[in-house]
Amino acid sequence: MASEFLITEFGAVPDSLQLQTGAIQRAIDAAAAGGGGCVRIPRGTYVAGTLRLASHLTLKLDEGAVLMGSSDIGDYDVRYWGGGFIVCSDLDRVTIEGPGVIDGADCRNPKGEEGFRGPHCIAFANCTNIVVRNLTVRRSANWAFNCMSCSDVRFERLAI
Numbered sequence: 001m002a003s004e005f006l007i008t009e010f011g012a013v014p015d016s017l018q019l020q021t022g023a024i025q026r027a028i029d030a031a032a033a034g035g036g037g038c039v040r041i042p043r044g045t046y047v048a049g050t051l052r053l054a055s056h057l058t059l060k061l062d063e064g065a066v067l068m069g070s071s072d073i074g075d076y077d078v079r080y081w082g083g084g085f086i087v088c089s090d091l092d093r094v095t096i097e098g099p100g101v102i103d104g105a106d107c108r109n110p111k112g113e114e115g116f117r118g119p120h121c122i123a124f125a126n127c128t129n130i131v132v133r134n135l136t137v138r139r140s141a142n143w144a145f146n147c148m149s150c151s152d153v154r155f156e157r158l159a160i
Contacts, residue, residue, distance in 0.1 A: 003037040005030050007046065014044025019070060021048040031057050036093070041065040041100060049075025050084060050119070055091045061100025061135065069105040069119065069141075076119045078109065084123030084146070091127045098135035106139040113142070120146040128152050135159075 008014070010030065011023035024039075024046065031037040036056025043064035049072075053059060061067060069085045070076070076083040085104055088094055096102075107118040118141025124130060125148045133156035137144045144160045147153055 003031070003034055005037055005039045007039065007041055012041075012046055014042070014046060017047070019048060019075060020046045021051065021070075021075065024048050024051055024067075028052070028054060028057065028059075041067055047105075048085075050077040051086050053086060053088045053091060053094055053096075056093045057091075058095040058097065059086070061098050061102070063099050065100035066103055067100065068103040069107055069121070071105045071107050073107055073109045073112075073118055076107070078112075078119065083109065083112075083119035083142075084121075085119050086122045088122070088124045088127050088130070090125070091130075093129045094127065095131040095133070096122065096135065097131070097133045101136045101138060103138050104140040104142075104144075107141045109141070117142045120144070122146070124148065124150050124153065126150065130154070131156070133157055 005027040010027040032054030038058040045066040109118040121140040130153040136159040
C-alpha cells in the first residue's frame with residue numbers, strides 16, 4: 001500500500017474533549033497531496049466535525065478507535081445533503097474500514113429535516129470504486145450512509 005498517515009503525527013490527540021477536525025483533515029490532505037495512501041486512526045476517541053476524504057485513500061480505524069462526530073451542528077458543513085460527518089464527493093477509489101467505530105454523536109440540527117435531523121455519518125456523491133467494510137456505525141443523526149449518483153460501491157461486514 002502507499003504511504004501511511006497516522007493522525008496523531010498531524011496533531012490529533014486521543015481522548016481529548018477538543019475538536020480534532022484540523023489535525024485529521026491535515027492527515028487526509030497530506031495523503032491526497034501524495035497521490036493517496038492510508039490515513040490511520042489509532043486507538044482512542046477523536047471528536048471532529050465535517051471531514052472531506054480524497055481519491056485513492058483508505059481511512060482505517062484501528063481496534064479501539066472511535067471517530068466521533070461533534071455534538072455541535074456548527075462544526076459541520078450543512079450546505080449539502082443536510083450535512084455530513086465524512087464527506088466523499090467526486091472521488092474514485094476510497095475505502096473506509098475498521099474494525100473501529102464511527103459515532104455520529106446523534107448531533108441534532110433544529111433547522112434539519114423534521115426539525116431535528118443532523119448530518120449523515122458518511123455521505124457519498126458522484127463517487128466510484130468505494131468500499132466500506134468491517135466497521136461499526138452508531139448514533140447517526142440522519143442516514144448512516146447517503147449515496148447519490150455512485151457506482152461500484154461495496155458494503156461488507158457492517159454493524160449499524
